[in-house]
Amino acid sequence: MKRANPITKAVVPAAGSGTRLYPLTKVQPKEMMPVGPRPAIQAVVEELAVAGLTDILVIVAPGKSVLEAHLDGEEGRRAESGREPWAAEFADPDVRLYFTRQNPPRGLGDAVACAERFVGDEDFVVALGDAVITGGPEPFSRRLVAAHQASGAAATVGVRRIRPEESSRYGVIAVAGERQGVLRVSDLVEKPNPEQAPSDLAICGRYVLSPGIFTHLRDLPPGHGGEIQVTDAIAALARAGELVQALPLGAEELRLDVGNFGSYSRAFVRAMAADPELGADFRDYLRQLVSHLEDSANPDPDRVTDD
Numbered sequence: 001m002k003r004a005n006p007i008t009k010a011v012v013p014a015a016g017s018g019t020r021l022y023p024l025t026k027v028q029p030k031e032m033m034p035v036g037p038r039p040a041i042q043a044v045v046e047e048l049a050v051a052g053l054t055d056i057l058v059i060v061a062p063g064k065s066v067l068e069a070h071l072d073g074e075e076g077r078r079a080e081s082g083r084e085p086w087a088a089e090f091a092d093p094d095v096r097l098y099f100t101r102q103n104p105p106r107g108l109g110d111a112v113a114c115a116e117r118f119v120g121d122e123d124f125v126v127a128l129g130d131a132v133i134t135g136g137p138e139p140f141s142r143r144l145v146a147a148h149q150a151s152g153a154a155a156t157v158g159v160r161r162i163r164p165e166e167s168s169r170y171g172v173i174a175v176a177g178e179r180q181g182v183l184r185v186s187d188l189v190e191k192p193n194p195e196q197a198p199s200d201l202a203i204c205g206r207y208v209l210s211p212g213i214f215t216h217l218r219d220l221p222p223g224h225g226g227e228i229q230v231t232d233a234i235a236a237l238a239r240a241g242e243l244v245q246a247l248p249l250g251a252e253e254l255r256l257d258v259g260n261f262g263s264y265s266r267a268f269v270r271a272m273a274a275d276p277e278l279g280a281d282f283r284d285y286l287r288q289l290v291s292h293l294e295d296s297a298n299p300d301p302d303r304v305t306d307d
């Protein structure tokens with residue numbers, strides 16, 4: 001059965017504690033960490049808005065109301081602040097943002113479960129508030145929705161290739177087949193050790209789910225880290241015989257990861273260096289900085305000298 005109804009609802013979980021970025025995220029939510037010249041969550045909301053998701057529910061934790069203040073303010077909604085080529089399309093005043101609290105936060109699956117009433121009986125997108133996807137000719141979630149609707153799947157997840165040693169940071173899929181670039185998924189494992197990882201394809205923070213997910217979320221025991229995992233609920237869908245599929249990021253699409261200091265600093269530097277307005281100056285600075293740090297005889301771009 002193919003579902004023809006447009007998908008217009010999206011859920012943005014943003015209630016994680018961000019402990020891997022302490023002390024930066026002790027007071028400031030990790031979704032507010034700048035990735036280039038804008039906070040991560042702003043990039044996520046822009047992607048969703050351009051993909052046609054007009055009703056967006058942001059799930060925050062107590063003490064993270066700054067997210068609401070930012071996204072509700074002018075700054076969060078202005079099309080001109082978009083950094084992707086397609087961002088100009090985000091001039092839509094009809095995008096409605098909603099906020100709810102996950103209290104206490106009991107994992108990503110529990111966050112998604114908070115959206116049950118908002119979602120009703122419609123398929124919906126989940127986009128993690130700290131997972132920025134950049135590049136490509138159109139928002140990734142638009143491609144994901146199209147792949148989901150073309151097949152009538154119960155769940156379609158975005159994935160990307162990872163190095164074997166990274167598997168313990170992500171949900172990893174087992175692949176049962178492929179059709180026109182879309183993978184059929186037979187199982188999903190949350191944060192497996194490299195020896196146990198069923199493939200090198202990790203969930204990249206974008207999902208399209210049918211409301212059937214809520215039944216499984218309700219019945220789930222705590223999974224990895226003692227938390228309710230959305231990965232486990234999707235695996236339960238697959239085990240129940242439902243179609244679960246995955247769409248890999250395209251050649252030009254890249255996921256920027258705010259997760260820890262190493263990945264965060266790369267995400268920030270990359271987004272700055274590729275920025276359409278600020279990138280050229282920043283790349284120039286980086287070149288000079290690196291050549292100075294590698295050989296102190298080269299000029300220091302942060303120091304004014306006589307010569």
Ligand code: G1P
Binds near residue numbers: 016171190204
């Ligand atoms: C979550 C998901 C994981 C996914 C990852 C993507 O993990 O549980 O399956 O691969 O996001 O960023 P978290 O980073 O919240 O621990």
